[in-house]
Amino acid sequence: xxxxxxxxxxxxxxxxxxxxxxxxxxxxxxxxxxxxxxxxxxxxxxxxxxxxxxxxxxxxxxxxxxxxxxxxxxxxxxxxxxxxxxxxxxxxxxxxxxxxxxxxxxxxxxxxxxxxxxxxxxxxxxxxxxxxxxxxxxxxxxxxxxxxxxxxxxxxxxxxxxxxxxxxxxxxxxxxxxxxxxxxxxxxxxxxxxxxxxxxxxxxxxxxxxxxxxxxxxxxxxxxxxxxxxxxxxxxxxxxxxxxxxxx
Numbered sequence: 001x002x003x004x005x006x007x008x009x010x011x012x013x014x015x016x017x018x019x020x021x022x023x024x025x026x027x028x029x030x031x032x033x034x035x036x037x038x039x040x041x042x043x044x045x046x047x048x049x050x051x052x053x054x055x056x057x058x059x060x061x062x063x064x065x066x067x068x069x070x071x072x073x074x075x076x077x078x079x080x081x082x083x084x085x086x087x088x089x090x091x092x093x094x095x096x097x098x099x100x101x102x103x104x105x106x107x108x109x110x111x112x113x114x115x116x117x118x119x120x121x122x123x124x125x126x127x128x129x130x131x132x133x134x135x136x137x138x139x140x141x142x143x144x145x146x147x148x149x150x151x152x153x154x155x156x157x158x159x160x161x162x163x164x165x166x167x168x169x170x171x172x173x174x175x176x177x178x179x180x181x182x183x184x185x186x187x188x189x190x191x192x193x194x195x196x197x198x199x200x201x202x203x204x205x206x207x208x209x210x211x212x213x214x215x216x217x218x219x220x221x222x223x224x225x226x227x228x229x230x231x232x233x234x235x236x237x238x239x240x241x242x243x244x245x246x247x248x
Contacts, residue, residue, distance in 0.1 A: 005030035005057075008227040010039040015059040015209060024060030024205075031055070032120035034127060034230045035223070041148050041155050042216050042233075044209045046189060051114050061205035064188040064195060071175035072199040080165050081172060087136040088173050090242040094125040097132040097144040101158035113158065121157070124148065127230050133170045133242060135163075142166045145174065151234035152184035152215050171198065173242060181238035184215050 003013050005027050018026040026045060030036055032055060040046060040057060049056040073081075080086075098121055102113035124130035129150075135143035143166020145159035154174065161167035174186065187208075188200050222232035 003027040010036045010227075012040065012043060012045055012057065015044055015205060018059045018061065018205075024058040025056060026059050027057045028054045030057065032116060033227065034124060034129065035227050037120065037124060037148070038129065038150075038221070038231045038233055039223075042150060042212060042221065044205070044212055046155065046157075047117070048112055049114070050112055058189075059205060060190055062191070062202040063205055063208040064191045064200050064202050065208060065211075066171075066175065066186040066188055066195065066198070066200040068175040068179035068183050068186065070199040070201070071172065071179075072197070073172055077165055077168055077172060081169060084165075084169070085137055086142075086166075086169050088170070088242065088245055089134045089136065090239065091125065091131055093134050093141055093144075094130070094132040094146065095122055096141055097134060097146050097160070098122065098158075100141070100144070100160040100162070101146065103160070121146065129230075129233055131239060133174055135166045135169050137163055137166070143170055145170045147187075149236040149239060150216055151220060151236060152178070152182055152238075153187065153212065154178065154183065154185070154236070155187040156189070168198065173245070177238045177241040177245075181241050183236070183238040185211055 006029055010030060013027055018024045032047060045057050045059045047055055048058050098118050102111045121130045130146060130148050132146040133144055134141055142163035143161040145156060145167060147154050147156040159167040159170060188195050191202050220234035
């Protein structure tokens with residue numbers, strides 16, 4: 001039976017208790033408050049649900065990750081980075097990025113980025129925990145991605161593109177900033193052929209959790225007794241490289 005979470009404090013089951021089918025489903029209920037989300041991510045858990053569902057929490061096995069030094073930048077992308085006329089910014093249009101990521105794609109009219117999810121991550125952005133990388137071309141927002149940054153780890157959530165390779169451009173800048181400034185891992189959550197083509201790999205959930213334990217130790221976080229107060233997360237110094245680039 002799927003555990004139902006109702007305590008004001010997040011108390012997730014161990015990730016090894018997640019279901020095999022559907023892969024990684026761990027628990028339901030709880031909240032999308034900053035305390036719950038921070039606690040979830042640092043344990044290798046993320047929310048994913050539709051409008052008709054309760055909040056569902058996941059920790060799939062295997063897990064798709066991208067090590068920044070393994071990002072595959074093909075010649076066509078290198079050429080586009082040099083000559084595409086792109087301008088990169090950080091956290092200047094978070095709400096627009098998450099809205100674009102939530103837009104229907106192709107024949108699929110649904111989205112897992114519900115209004116509740118958008119509100120939760122916009123609050124995390126206001127608190128300096130969630131971030132967006134934005135790609136501009138000819139003065140227009142044409143691509144980007146967003147996710148949660150904690151120390152040397154970036155937990156990617158979604159990306160979008162309105163111009164050829166625009167989302168790849170955002171990911172290339174993210175990987176470069178992390179590679180050159182102490183970043184260690186980009187969490188891609190679930191396997192996709194697109195991410196695999198860019199160098200992402202799958203690892204066992206246990207290996208992923210061990211990465212988090214090594215790079216996000218308990219002492220790097222500060223939680224209060226109140227479930228309504230925002231926890232302090234380890235700083236992601238590599239973010240400054242993206243912010244500086246956008247101001248250049």
